[in-house]
Amino acid sequence: MNQPVSIAVVGSGYVGLVAAACFAEMGHSVICVDNDEAKVKLLRGGGVPIHEDYLPELLNRKRANKVEFTTDLRVATQRSQVIFIAVGTPQSKTGSADLSYVDAVASEIARSIDDYKVIVEKSTVPVYTNEWIRRVVERNGVPKDLFDVASNPEFLREGTAVVDFLHPDRIVIGAESERAGNLLKSIYEPLTSGDYYGLPQSVPGACGEKNPPPILLTSTKAAELIKHASNAFLAMKISFINVVANVCEAVGADVEEVSRGMGLDSRIGPRFLRAGIGYGGSCFPKDVAAFRHVAEQLNIDFNLLREVESINEEQKHRFFQKVRSALWTFRGKRVGVLGLSFKGGTDDIRESPALDIVEQLLKEGCIVSAFDPAAMERAKEVIPSSPNMRYASDPYAAAEEADALLILSDWQEFAELDLDRLHYTLRYPIVIDGRNLYDQGVMLERGFTYLSVGRPVSHQTRDAVMHRLP
Numbered sequence: 001m002n003q004p005v006s007i008a009v010v011g012s013g014y015v016g017l018v019a020a021a022c023f024a025e026m027g028h029s030v031i032c033v034d035n036d037e038a039k040v041k042l043l044r045g046g047g048v049p050i051h052e053d054y055l056p057e058l059l060n061r062k063r064a065n066k067v068e069f070t071t072d073l074r075v076a077t078q079r080s081q082v083i084f085i086a087v088g089t090p091q092s093k094t095g096s097a098d099l100s101y102v103d104a105v106a107s108e109i110a111r112s113i114d115d116y117k118v119i120v121e122k123s124t125v126p127v128y129t130n131e132w133i134r135r136v137v138e139r140n141g142v143p144k145d146l147f148d149v150a151s152n153p154e155f156l157r158e159g160t161a162v163v164d165f166l167h168p169d170r171i172v173i174g175a176e177s178e179r180a181g182n183l184l185k186s187i188y189e190p191l192t193s194g195d196y197y198g199l200p201q202s203v204p205g206a207c208g209e210k211n212p213p214p215i216l217l218t219s220t221k222a223a224e225l226i227k228h229a230s231n232a233f234l235a236m237k238i239s240f241i242n243v244v245a246n247v248c249e250a251v252g253a254d255v256e257e258v259s260r261g262m263g264l265d266s267r268i269g270p271r272f273l274r275a276g277i278g279y280g281g282s283c284f285p286k287d288v289a290a291f292r293h294v295a296e297q298l299n300i301d302f303n304l305l306r307e308v309e310s311i312n313e314e315q316k317h318r319f320f321q322k323v324r325s326a327l328w329t330f331r332g333k334r335v336g337v338l339g340l341s342f343k344g345g346t347d348d349i350r351e352s353p354a355l356d357i358v359e360q361l362l363k364e365g366c367i368v369s370a371f372d373p374a375a376m377e378r379a380k381e382v383i384p385s386s387p388n389m390r391y392a393s394d395p396y397a398a399a400e401e402a403d404a405l406l407i408l409s410d411w412q413e414f415a416e417l418d419l420d421r422l423h424y425t426l427r428y429p430i431v432i433d434g435r436n437l438y439d440q441g442v443m444l445e446r447g448f449t450y451l452s453v454g455r456p457v458s459h460q461t462r463d464a465v466m467h468r469l470p
């Protein structure tokens, strides 16, 4: 393996914590910094604040000698050659990214620099942030030759974050100086050389000794843009297929067939063409808005992104209308809900379309019984338990005596339900699937009234719901 690098990662959210664990897994020594004392205490004690495959084992394996946790940014900076900034960049009222955390961290790092450091943006930030960090550090009196600022955007997805990090489609490094570029390249050497994949304990995934991930060296501005443009493009792909799904519904075609047919074109590709209730999470909504805002600031017309956002919003309303078409009235109806997270495989509920739909159901007077394998604790903080909002112990308990069951997150276990048991448990065998987890034919055969997204409605279902009627 390559020479280990001493690394500080500032921020222990999804990106920071996963990056810290994975850098340690790659052989580097890592100090993870967070100003949340309770979180640092939890991490030091062996706890893991987020639900992410492989993360607990990686942290356990490395906690003893490769990853430390601290609230002291000054000490972490002084002990590290490279400092990754992975703090939050929340959405401000105008849609732009709020960079105040990045600014504060950059100033504090600057005040602690006593020898050459590379400061790296890992958070998703708008173009020119690199430039701003450089200015902030200089304003704090650090000479130009004592630091570089680089950009190394992260493309991991929640739920598969560790595998995405260690088996990336590409590694992007934006650096203006050769010294910074080379140091960053050396951090990723265990992956780009393929050596990591030959280790007996390596996390399995798509890359291997013979097919290591490609590394792309760019300017810092290009690296910043690659991240924003990639997320905006993926969100656009989802909104595109969602509108195609709506056209499919209108003409009686199946969007699953259409997306398969489109995805086989290698220029389009099959991924991120799943129709549903719209995208959510802490990234796409925020990043589409921030990228649109960047374009506006530059007087560039990027109204396409506005459309992407409004289609995404509309998709939730359309789904809600579908629920209405099956239930007719809402007041006092019992609705089972499967899934509260913004997608399957994560406990994250930020910008979750599922939560918006549950809130709407409650507003209309429904009694909701919801189940999610990981997100219920977090959901309770936003929608507390009440006589109208119950949290169930499993999918069948959520379905018990319900007038209809809604599937709102694509957890694998929701695609593998015992359909006979479900039929028996529901008051009326109505399933409204916002994630197209089931085959329509199978659901009809098993006696369900089944509504999904972008698929033709069978005669039986049409008779059972007020489809298309206002």
Ligand code: UGA
Binding pocket: 124, 154, 155, 156, 157, 158, 159, 231, 234, 238, 271, 272, 273, 274, 275, 276, 277, 278, 279, 280, 281, 282, 283, 284, 342, 343, 344
């Ligand atoms: C997204 C990107 O996929 C990552 O590459 C990026 O690093 C990350 O944002 C980030 O910027 O940090 P993530 O938000 O974890 O990752 O989740 P995705 O798997 O991309 O899903 C986002 C949303 O789109 C979810 O609500 C999901 O259900 C929805 N989606 C996804 C669809 O509706 N259809 C699809 O075909 C794919």
